[in-house]
Amino acid sequence: MIELKHVSKTYQQKKNMVEAVKAVDLTIQKGEIFGVVGYSGAGKSTLIRMVNFLEAPTQGEVWINGQNLNQLSKKELLLTRRKIGMIFQGYNLLSTATVYENIAKPLQLEGISAEVIEKRVNTYLALVGLSDRKDNYPAQLSGGQKQRVAIARALAHEPEILLSDEATSALDPETTEAILELLLKINKDLGITIFLITHEIDVVQRICDRVAVMEEGRVIEEGPVIQVFTQPQNPTTKRFIGANEHYDVPEEVLDGYKSTGRLLHLQFIGEEATEPVLAQVAKRYDLLPNILSGNIRYLKDQRHGQLLVQLTGGTEAEFAEAKAYIASQGIIIEEVHA
Template identity: 50%
Template structure:
């Protein structure tokens, strides 16, 4: 649906060229919700503006729905952009226009008859739960309601792609959750391909199918959100994820000496990650029943990555080394991911 090939974007600064994007390659499939995350200045907003050619790349190709936008003239681009809706961080609404008129604005620009405009606008207002606000003005709306108007306006031309540039960063957490749920519903009902730019990993976790991490104008990591969350490879990705799911040991263990080899009186520290149906498996109960060992749960949480249950446990195992080895082999045969941390003194078990 969207294919970016070798995208470069360079600005001219007072001290010479400033590269913003450096050789971006990205493929987004039809119907996906694709997240692009990065710190301020990483190039993510420049990247999304290249998708609809609000920023023309210095080099490379932007292909949307089989059309190369970089080869188009101004008139062709205007037509192609009808298939690409965009919502913004600060809403960009017309303050002197009603909610209805804000949504109708792009249709009037296209010189659509008023009766046809009404046929489109009224269902859109219903879709974003704003039918009762049609005659109000932006100043009378909450931040979440303003963003709903922005979403309805972006959908007015029946686009195939919806771009979201930090659309929830100005909203409180509860409103953010509602807007993300609305975007998910629109994705399902209309089959839209959605690209979300954000600096918040919570947004990626809640809504996206795939994610690309951008740093200094380069995509350093990309893939399905589950894979990136469970096995992040780059330091910047680990930093983003640590905001939601820390890999630090509990306070009682942070001064402990961790050995990679067993020793007398040690407990083995293991982090278990459960995905999907395995999150409901009674793994620890089975471990205790099958082996003469002690298992202590030192930390645990259960969450969701989009619709997939996701759980993590940090456990301490004590017993004879042969029994611990057998227990570890049992765990390896289960549908979960295992991180061997090491051995710590047993005194920390009840610290």
């Protein structure tokens, strides 16, 4: 569906050359939700703007559905872009146009008939839940409603791909959740491939199938969300997702527990998150589990549980056997050292 082949983007700023994106290779499959995360300045926005050639890469190629965008004429590129919708953090709505007109005007510029425009506008306003707001102006809408209009406008072109550039960054948590639910519905019901960038880690774990982490213009880690979030390899990825933050337990408290027992960070995926593994550890070995902290969340549709556990008593051999038993139950286990 989307292939970025060794794409790079360099800008000239006064006397300096700035490398915004450096030799990125990514493949996004048809029908998936793919997220790119990273700190500010990582190159995310430049990367997503190269997907529809709002920014032409300095080097490398962008392929959409088997077409090399680098080789298209201006007319061919314009036609291809119509199958790539885009939503922005700032909504980009015309303040003097109604909701209906904001969605209809781009279609009018394409030469689409009034009958088709009316049908599409009404269809996608209904999809985003704003049928009763079509005669309102943007100033009469909340931030979440404005973003829904922007999504309807993008969908009205009936694209195969939807690009999202920090679309929830300006929204409160409750509205963000509603927009994410809408994106999931669009992906599921319409089969649209979604490529999004964000600095909000919750967005990725809530809706994405796969994720890439960027730093200083490069992709430093990539894979299924469940893999990257539970077993991050790069130090930046670990910092970004908070892998080393043991549930906000103060370091001095952790030090106290380390002095009286062994600390384990356990991660349960799927059905393992409901199994009484620690009860079995206490039963099988001369060890006493003490749960210090924990949580259960969902990485898209997979349950992910975490526990910070202290094991006291027993010998080193029993501790090693207990760790081996826990790992044999499909649980990711990591010893927490001082």
